Amino acid sequence: MTRFIILLRGINVSGKNKLPMADLRQLLNDLEFQNVQTYIQSGNIILDSDKSKSEVCQKIKDGIASKFGYDVPVISRTISEWKKVIKNYPFPTENEKIVAFTFLDKKTVAQEIEIKNQGEDQFKVVDDLVYLYCPNGFGKSKITNNLFERKLKVTATTRNLRTTLKLIELAEKE
Structure with missing residues (x-):
């Protein structure tokens, strides 16, 4: 398992693309990510997955589009990349x-x-x-x-x- 820090672009900004973090966490758990956490309301996520970075991003992007109807860009980094x-x-x-x-x-x-x-x-x-x-x-x-x-x-x-x-x-x- 790899721990990822995930950033969503344009969530809960100026009343646009409202996405409650509890609902986002539930979606990510439903998508079978592990140890899901969110931080503040602007689309910051920490989670574990055995998938690649690109697979994690695509799965989250598709899940948000399917459940909430938003086309949200998703960017991820590993802990070592974040520290660098x-x-x-x-x-x-x-x-x-x-x-x-x-x-x-x-x-x-x-x-x-x-x-x-x-x-x-x-x-x-x-x-x-x-x-x-x-x-x-x-x-x-x-x-x-x-x-x-x-x-x-x-x-x-x-x-x-x-x-x-x-x-x-x-x-x-x-």
Whole structure:
């Protein structure tokens, strides 16, 4: 069995794609995943499976579409991949409110992209991840999931430092 951290894109955002976490956990249990946990309302899941990452993502995607009628992108990482993400963060981390990680559904060949009017915001693309540092806060940033999806031709979902750290903490508990 492998423990996965699963991220759903666009769940319970601005009243759109409402998906109660209790209902999601029940669906995942019905799909025969093991040790299912969710964290906050924005589509963060921890579970165990003997399937591959791509099979896990597809099974969850199909299950949500079938039961709730939502076409939701699903991205997964193993615990070791998640730890590597945190360890390799290239920017300062003293202020957790301006640190984030954009998880991509696949590796991208483009490591450099041009973003106009990004101000002081910084980012670094590495394989299937974008490290973000937004000193003026994310609310004012031009660096968004939609921008990365358009420029890199991927599906993207972002989590702040606090959520990223909490997910690994939960995933490492037995």
